[in-house]
Amino acid sequence: KNEVEQSPQNLTAQEGEFITINCSYSVGISALHWLQQHPGGGIVSLFMLSSGKKKHGRLIATINIQEKHSSLHITASHPRDSAVYICAVRGGSQGNLIFGKGTKLSVKP
Amino acid sequence: AAGVIQSPRHLIKEKRETATLKCYPIPRHDTVYWYQQGPGQDPQFLISFYEKMQSDKGSIPDRFSAQQFSDYHSELNMSSLELGDSALYFCASSFRRAYEQYFGPGTRLTVT
Numbered sequence: 453k454n455e456v457e458q459s460p461q462n463l464t465a466q467e468g469e470f471i472t473i474n475c476s477y478s479v480g481i482s483a484l485h486w487l488q489q490h491p492g493g494g495i496v497s498l499f500m501l502s503s504g505k506k507k508h509g510r511l512i513a514t515i516n517i518q519e520k521h522s523s524l525h526i527t528a529s530h531p532r533d534s535a536v537y538i539c540a541v542r543g544g545s546q547g548n549l550i551f552g553k554g555t556k557l558s559v560k561p
Numbered sequence: 562a563a564g565v566i567q568s569p570r571h572l573i574k575e576k577r578e579t580a581t582l583k584c585y586p587i588p589r590h591d592t593v594y595w596y597q598q599g600p601g602q603d604p605q606f607l608i609s610f611y612e613k614m615q616s617d618k619g620s621i622p623d624r625f626s627a628q629q630f631s632d633y634h635s636e637l638n639m640s641s642l643e644l645g646d647s648a649l650y651f652c653a654s655s656f657r658r659a660y661e662q663y664f665g666p667g668t669r670l671t672v673t
Contacts, residue, residue, distance in 0.1 A: 467616065493649050495604075495664040538603065547658030548594055548606040548617050 455479050458539050464558045473555045475539030478520065485549060486513050486524045487538040495538070498524070501539040514554035529559045563587055565654050565665035568612045573671045574642050582637040586654030592605040592616070594662060595627060596651040604651060610635055611658055642672045 457476045465471050475484070486498040499506050499513040501522065506513050510529075515522040526533055536556050540549040566585040574580050586593050592611045596604040597620075606619035610629035624642075629635045639646060649669050652658070653662040 485662070487664075493598075493667045493669065495651060495667070496661060497661060500661040540604075547592060547611070547655065547662070548609050548619060548660065549596075549604075549653075550606070551603040553603045 453480050453510070455550050456539055456541055458537075458555050460555060461553065462556045462558075464530050464560065467530060467559055467561050469529050469559075471533075471557065471559075473524045473537050473539075475522045475524070475552055476520060477539075477541050477550075479541065479550070481520075481541040481543050483542045484515055484522050485540045485542070486522075487540060488496040489538060489554070490537045491535075498537075499505070504540075526557075529557075531553050531559045532561050534558050565652060565663055566656045567650075567652050567665035567668050569668060571669050571671075572664060573673065575673055576642055576644060578672075579641050580634050580642060580670060582639070582650055582652075582670070584635045584637070584652030584654070584665060586633050586635070586652075587663055590654035591633060591650045592658050592665075593629055593633070593654040594655075595621075595635070595637050596653065598649045598651065598667075599645075600648070602648075606636070609658075614657065639670075644672050646670060647672045 501515040512525040536554040538554045539552040594609040595607040598604040607621040609616040627637045649667045652665045
């Protein structure tokens with residue numbers, strides 16, 4: 453079993469829809485990251501969370517430490533949101549990240 | 562704002578050759594991480610450095626070595642390249658290990 457599980461693996465939405473991507477982890481963590489990767493490879497950090505909720509524009513990330521679960525929400529989705537969204541956790545004092553397998557999002561106009 | 566710089570962006574090598582990948586962290590960042598992402602795979606942690614010392618080691622093959630220099634840039638040296646080393650190699654930097662990591666654009670290595 454992977455230490456970081458994401459669902460769904462693939463997601464197709466219509467423009468304007470509300471999107472939720474889920475992440476569950478089985479290890480103790482000091483922080484959780486949500487990352488975005490576009491075709492061609494570049495990775496952009498969207499959020500780093502250790503508790504509660506963060507919002508940036510149309511993106512909202514929440515984390516429940518007790519349940520070892522995080523969600524990434526996209527409101528009013530747009531075709532430019534199409535990308536792979538990756539959940540990654542940082543365990544303990546080690547800074548390195550353990551990655552989930554990503555959720556491939558496609559938003560249709 | 563300055564971002565993480567990686568060079569080269571693309572590299573083509575033949576089997577058994579060597580390759581050197583470079584990473585220049587964001588100014589004042591003292592921690593560098595290297596990750597490898599194979600085709601269709603999630604990134605895997607290779608190695609990290611904090612204040613010019615190796616901090617943690619992941620799934621880095623013995624054929625690979627890395628170091629962080631006095632100006633905090635880091636180099637990943639890869640020898641006896643194999644076809645399976647073809648991947649996207651990311652570098653990330655942070656200020657201390659507890660803070661957010663910022664990723665470079667990656668170096669796409671193709672071994673033929």
